[in-house]
Amino acid sequence: MARGIKDKVAILGMGCARFGERWDKGSSDLMVEAFDEALADAGIDVSQIDAAWLSVAFDAQNIGPSGIPLAMALRLPGVGVTKVENYCASGTDGFRGAVYAVASGAADIALVMGVEKLKDTGYGGLPVRTRGTSWDMMGVTSSAPGNFAQIASAYRAKYGIDPKDLKRAMGHVSVKSHDNGVKNPKAHLRKKIDLDTVLNAPMIADPLGLYDCCGVSDGAACAIVTTPEIARALGKKDLVTVKAIQLSTSNGWEAQSPGWDGTYFHTTRIAAKKAYVEAGVENPAKEISLTEVHDCFSITELVTMEDLFLSEDGQAWKDVLDGRFDADGEIPCQIDGGLKCFGHPIGASGLRMIYENYLQLLGRAGERQRKTPPKLALSHNLGGMPFQNVSAVAIIGLEDA
Amino acid sequence: MKNNFGILAYGAYVPRRRLQRTAIQETNNWYAPGLRGAAKGEKAICNWDEDVITMAVEAGRDCLQGIDRTSVDAVRLASTTFPNADRSNAGIIKEVLTLRDDIAVSDAGGSQRAASSTLAQALSNQKKSSLVIASERRLARAASPAEMAYGDAAAGVLIGRGDVIAKCIAQHSVSHDFVDHFRASGAKFDYEWEARWIRDEGYLKIVGDAISTTLSKNDIDPQAIDHVAIAISARGVAPRLAKAAGLSVDALVDNQISTIGQTGAAYPLMLLVAALERAEPGEKILLASFGQGADILIFEVTGLMKKMSPRLAVSGWLAQREVDTNYSRYLFHRKLLDVETGMRAEGDNKQPGSTLYRHRKSVMGLVGGRCAKTGTVQFPRSEISVNPNERAQSTQEEYPMAEIPVTITTFTSDRLTFSPDPPSYYGMVDFEGGGRLMANFTDISPDGVEVGQEMRMVFRVKAYDNQREFTQYFWKAAPAPKGDR
Numbered sequence: 001m002a003r004g005i006k007d008k009v010a011i012l013g014m015g016c017a018r019f020g021e022r023w024d025k026g027s028s029d030l031m032v033e034a035f036d037e038a039l040a041d042a043g044i045d046v047s048q049i050d051a052a053w054l055s056v057a058f059d060a061q062n063i064g065p066s067g068i069p070l071a072m073a074l075r076l077p078g079v080g081v082t083k084v085e086n087y088c089a090s091g092t093d094g095f096r097g098a099v100y101a102v103a104s105g106a107a108d109i110a111l112v113m114g115v116e117k118l119k120d121t122g123y124g125g126l127p128v129r130t131r132g133t134s135w136d137m138m139g140v141t142s143s144a145p146g147n148f149a150q151i152a153s154a155y156r157a158k159y160g161i162d163p164k165d166l167k168r169a170m171g172h173v174s175v176k177s178h179d180n181g182v183k184n185p186k187a188h189l190r191k192k193i194d195l196d197t198v199l200n201a202p203m204i205a206d207p208l209g210l211y212d213c214c215g216v217s218d219g220a221a222c223a224i225v226t227t228p229e230i231a232r233a234l235g236k237k238d239l240v241t242v243k244a245i246q247l248s249t250s251n252g253w254e255a256q257s258p259g260w261d262g263t264y265f266h267t268t269r270i271a272a273k274k275a276y277v278e279a280g281v282e283n284p285a286k287e288i289s290l291t292e293v294h295d296c297f298s299i300t301e302l303v304t305m306e307d308l309f310l311s312e313d314g315q316a317w318k319d320v321l322d323g324r325f326d327a328d329g330e331i332p333c334q335i336d337g338g339l340k341c342f343g344h345p346i347g348a349s350g351l352r353m354i355y356e357n358y359l360q361l362l363g364r365a366g367e368r369q370r371k372t373p374p375k376l377a378l379s380h381n382l383g384g385m386p387f388q389n390v391s392a393v394a395i396i397g398l399e400d401a
Numbered sequence: 402m403k404n405n406f407g408i409l410a411y412g413a414y415v416p417r418r419r420l421q422r423t424a425i426q427e428t429n430n431w432y433a434p435g436l437r438g439a440a441k442g443e444k445a446i447c448n449w450d451e452d453v454i455t456m457a458v459e460a461g462r463d464c465l466q467g468i469d470r471t472s473v474d475a476v477r478l479a480s481t482t483f484p485n486a487d488r489s490n491a492g493i494i495k496e497v498l499t500l501r502d503d504i505a506v507s508d509a510g511g512s513q514r515a516a517s518s519t520l521a522q523a524l525s526n527q528k529k530s531s532l533v534i535a536s537e538r539r540l541a542r543a544a545s546p547a548e549m550a551y552g553d554a555a556a557g558v559l560i561g562r563g564d565v566i567a568k569c570i571a572q573h574s575v576s577h578d579f580v581d582h583f584r585a586s587g588a589k590f591d592y593e594w595e596a597r598w599i600r601d602e603g604y605l606k607i608v609g610d611a612i613s614t615t616l617s618k619n620d621i622d623p624q625a626i627d628h629v630a631i632a633i634s635a636r637g638v639a640p641r642l643a644k645a646a647g648l649s650v651d652a653l654v655d656n657q658i659s660t661i662g663q664t665g666a667a668y669p670l671m672l673l674v675a676a677l678e679r680a681e682p683g684e685k686i687l688l689a690s691f692g693q694g695a696d697i698l699i700f701e702v703t704g705l706m707k708k709m710s711p712r713l714a715v716s717g718w719l720a721q722r723e724v725d726t727n728y729s730r731y732l733f734h735r736k737l738l739d740v741e742t743g744m745r746a747e748g749d750n751k752q753p754g755s756t757l758y759r760h761r762k763s764v765m766g767l768v769g770g771r772c773a774k775t776g777t778v779q780f781p782r783s784e785i786s787v788n789p790n791e792r793a794q795s796t797q798e799e800y801p802m803a804e805i806p807v808t809i810t811t812f813t814s815d816r817l818t819f820s821p822d823p824p825s826y827y828g829m830v831d832f833e834g835g836g837r838l839m840a841n842f843t844d845i846s847p848d849g850v851e852v853g854q855e856m857r858m859v860f861r862v863k864a865y866d867n868q869r870e871f872t873q874y875f876w877k878a879a880p881a882p883k884g885d886r
Contacts, residue, residue: 123744125817130748133756137764138781138875140827140841141748141864146815150828154811157852205815206824255839256779256787258831262811386811387829387839 004278007399008103009242010231012224013042016355019219019343020188027056027063027117028073030220034348035074035113042109042224043234047077049224050107055084055094055114056347057383061127062117070113084347087383088294089247090114091350092392095223096245102225109230114352115220116345126216126346145205145213147385148297152207154262155303159314167207169317170298171198174211176326177295177334181341183368188217188343212298217343221351223358228399239399240361243376244278246271247392254387267391268307268380275393276309281376284309288395289374290360291331292353294382295338304380305333308393327368335360335368350392353379357396375401406527406561407568408700410709411674412464413556414456414536415661415718417844419443422549424726429544436549442659444552446725447538449734449821450843450861453480454490454874456555457536458497458860462804463718464532464557467710470498472561474529475505479516480536481584481666483508484872493874494534496765497860499801505529510666513692517632517669521696523560524569530561537665540589540735547591550634552662556670556715558677566709567677567686567700571619575611576694579603596635604638604691605645611695612646612687621699623647627684630654630672633691634663648687660719669696675715682706713882721882723846734821746819750866752873762799767858767876769836770797778802778835802858805832807878809854812842830856830878841877850880857881 015037017030025033039046054070056063063069067081084094091114098110121127126144130136156166175195181187193211201209228239248267254260272284281287291308295301305316310331311324319325325333336342336356339349357377359365376397383390426440447456457478465473476498478491485493491506509519516535523531536555541547581603582593608631616623629652631639640650654676657664664671669690676686682704690696713721725731732738762768763781770782773796777788780802786793812828819825826842826849842850843861850856856878863875 121744128745128748128819133753134760136750137752137757137760137863137873140839141818142825142827142839143815143818145817146813146825146827149813149815150811153813153828153852202816204817205813208813252783252787253789256837257777257789258835258837259789262829385839 004244005099005103006243006279007228007241009099009225010228010236010239010399011242011358011396012044012109012226012231012234012236013038014223014355014358015041016186016221016352017219018186019217019345021119022218023119025218027069027115030117030218031070031073031113031115034220034222038222038224044109044224046074048109049076049079049111051079051098051101051110052076052081053084053094053097053110053112054081055090055112055350056116057085057087057090058116058118058127058129058346059085060129061121063115086390088296088346089350089381089383089390089392090347091221091352092245092379092381092394093247093350095351095354095394096247098223098225099242099245102227109224109226111222111224112351113220113222114348114350116347117218118216118345119218124215142385143205145208145297148300149205149208150262151303151386152299155299158261158263161317163207166317167199168195169320170212170302171195172320173295173298173301174198174340177338177340180327180335180368181337184337184342187337187341188215189337189341208297208299214296214339214344217345219343219345219348219352221348221355223351223354238362240358240396241399243395243397244275245392245394246275246278247390249390250384250388260387262386264303265307265382265386265389265391267389268304268382268393271391271393272308275395279376279395281395285331287376288331288378289372289376290335290357290370291333291378291380292336292338292356293333293380295334295340296344296382300382301333301338308378308380332370335370350379350381353381354394354396361396361398405563405565407524407565408558408677409561409563409565410464410466410468410559411557411677411714412460412462412466412712413554413671413674413715413718414459414463415445415554415715416447416451416456417721417723418446418448418725419722420446420725420728420731424728425548428728433544436544436546439546439549444662445554446731447553447734448844450877452484452862452872453482453536453538454484454493455861456538456553457494457534460534460536460555460557461494461498461532463712463714464559465498466712468559471501472530473500473504473532473559475531476500477507477509477519477523477531477533478536479509479519479534479666481510481513481515482538483510493765496761499766499768513666513668514690514694514696515666517688517690517696517698518574520558520670521572521574521698524572527562530559532559533557535667535670537667539591539665540737542590543732543737547593550658550663552664554661554664554667554671556667556674558670558673564705564708565703566706567702569698570701571615571621571699573611573615573618573697574694575607577607579607579693600635600638604633604635605641608633608689608691608695609642609645611697612642612689615697615699616646619699624649625685626652626687626699628652628654628676628680628686630669630676630686631689632669632672634658642689671715678714678716680706717882717884720884742819749868750864750873751869752866752871764875766801767803769800769802771800772796773798778832780836780838802832802836803876805834806881807832807856807858809850809852809856810837812850812852814849826850842879843877844879846880855881
């Protein structure tokens with residue numbers, strides 16, 4: 001394996017707009033909101049940024065093509081902006097680009113911005129869109145919940161789980177995230193719910209009910225990264241460094257050959273294994289302090305615990321019910337509310353996860369701060385559908401961790 | 402005629418949904434109480450994703466059970482409700498059934514006799530083997546007698562040289578511009594004249610004379626006819642015609658009205674196939690059809706009938722029955738009722754012609770690939786094999802997958818995505834022997850499906866491009882037919 005990027009890049013500053021139905025804000029406004037916070041945190045001037053990445057998934061719905069919308073919104077001083085579209089994993093992939101630029105020495109300071117303006121579609125959920133002329137002839141015009149719901153059908157069949165038990169475990173995932181979202185002033189949904197509400201909600205795509213699904217939000221999040229040396233030279237003391245970023249992209253194996261049984265995310269397992277090696281993590285369940293995972297749907301979060309090797313295969317539903325991933329559990333998951341409650345402005349989500357981990361590591365998470373001081377925090381950002389997707393795992397931590 | 406030329410095989414298709422006529426009548430009683438008398442039994446109706454093409458495909462598949470598909474020289478498709486006015490409808494069937502490229506295709510329409518006349522023509526050309534299919538899906542106005550009567554179905558026969566199961570021993574046609582009903586090109590509905598006139602001057606005179614003439618000209622004793630298939634459903638007409646011609650009334654083939662409905666241009670072949678299903682070697686079948694004249698064909702069944710591969714045909718598909726009382730869904734599926742479909746239905750379904758032609762084998766024929774080196778099966782084909790253990794390039798041979806059974810690996814029933822028949826069922830299906838596909842499911846009963854359930858691939862409408870009036874087709878997974886073939 002390559003030598004990796006562990007500790008080669010530090011996060012200089014981060015920002016995140018308030019997520020939600022931002023009827024009065026366009027994508028430019030949201031980017032500025034996130035950038036102002038990050039720039040102040042970094043303590044630099046915009047002229048010091050050498051290169052930038054822009055992550056957005058549904059560009060046809062909001063900002064349009066190219067990197068120009070970021071350059072224009074922030075009036076960047078003529079630097080190169082790379083546009084990243086990689087389904088819902090766009091945010092982490094953009095982060096990867098900026099981090100790699102710094103690690104390579106090509107840039108001293110790099111910016112990554114993720115943004116999505118989804119509340120201009122006229123309807124809830126993700127916009128219906130083409131996947132290209134060839135795919136459109138043979139692919140299913142599915143919905144995101146319909147794609148991910150299928151994991152549950154295969155998972156309960158493989159492990160012989162009563163559908164009601166699995167539904168209860170899925171319900172706990174959402175109840176937990178709502179509990180956490182209440183404490184997050186930037187979260188889209190800040191309301192406690194109980195298990196009965198989840199279980200009795202209207203069915204969206206069997207077995208996913210309304211509360212098994214995250215909503216879609218407007219929002220933006222960004223990071224400014226540099227080398228640890230430059231960060232220290234700029235006066236930063238407690239550094240959060242990047243330990244690993246790994247991306248795995250489906251090559252058609254799950255979709256076209258019979259090896260995959262539909263109960264897990266093949267790419268997440270590949271990305272997680274590589275990320276643990278890159279970060280030097282040998283026992284993730286013991287070493288990872290907290291996680292932000294791609295909980296687009298309750299079942300996704302549940303099986304992701306297995307794909308990240310935090311639960312044994314077929315056991316995550318029990319670990320969930322045992323509270324192992326609650327805010328006060330062994331390894332908190334979505335301590336900020338997750339996609340479920342913080343919200344899911346697609347291109348921004350991977351960066352929002354890193355933003356929360358960054359705050360938690362620095363002890364800046366306010367009311368929702370994890371009491372046991374975290375050292376290593378993992379974020380998992382997934383795009384596409386279970387049988388064909390892009391999975392990204394990023395691990396950041398305190399410099400000496 | 403030479404003895405080894407004639408009908409080699411038969412097949413049929415009847416949509417699963419059987420709309421109860423009482424459900425129609427209950428809604429429309431305020432307006433048309435006179436239809437109460439017709440509110441008996443049920444009629445077969447297409448799902449939203451079925452049309453003349455998809456039903457014809459099913460009848461063709463049924464007909465070609467156990468037959469080498471490369472032996473077919475022509476596809477002759479008959480209907481008065483073709484989806485395409487200027488795109489070969491039979492040509493689509495050829496592509497979907499993965500028949501040879503060097504075959505003849507033709508569409509026959511214009512009359513309720515379209516299929517029987519095409520059959521007569523195919524029987525007159527002993528140089529070619531012809532797959533003759535009739536398929537019909539007519540529209541009727543709400544609260545009309547036609548709405549009560551019309552059913553959707555398709556039937557087919559393979560004509561050619563070889564193991565003939567029934568040979569044609571007589572045929573006769575007459576033509577009269579007798580306008581009992583008509584439908585102008587592009588019009589949605591039929592316009593029908595008075596039933597009593599049609600009965601007295603049309604059925605009884607035109608068809609009656611044609612039957613008698615055929616029997617006498619060919620020296621066939623009317624009492625020697627074992628199965629009388631008269632494609633006229635008007636009450637009491639078929640028995641009167643039989644009596645008048647000296648045929649046995651007991652030999653009349655059930656008119657399918659209480660189970661399927663009047664199936665238009667497909668009706669004569671539907672009755673013929675039903676008769677063939679029951680006929681014993683040596684028995685004779687008389688087929689009579691009406692439509693600006695009449696076609697009369699008489700067949701004699703051979704001993705090879707017993708050797709034909711099993712198939713569903715009319716009786717088998719009749720048994721795949723889903724009782725349907727949802728009249729408003731039926732109206733919506735026929736585009737006779739504007740239902741709010743929401744913004745998710747607004748997507749543009751434009752089909753680039755060049756893309757479709759390039760991928761026609763995958764899209765229309767469900768032809769995948771099999772690696773000549775490793776045997777790995779996949780859909781669709783690709784230059785580099787999907788097999789992670791063997792990076793083989795340019796090794797994939799064409800591998801037709803439509804007839805391979807599949808089982809469900811994952812699934813959902815989705816109420817968010819737009820479907821004219823919600824919830825939308827879809828999931829991953831695995832083909833026996835390799836290959837898999839994320840596929841739409843169709844014809845799912847209210848009981849739903851389960852992981853591991855066997856399904857069968859069916860050719861259906863994928864989407865309508867309403868802006869340009871183009872229909873996209875692809876393959877879906879449907880519950881495997883119950884019972885033995």
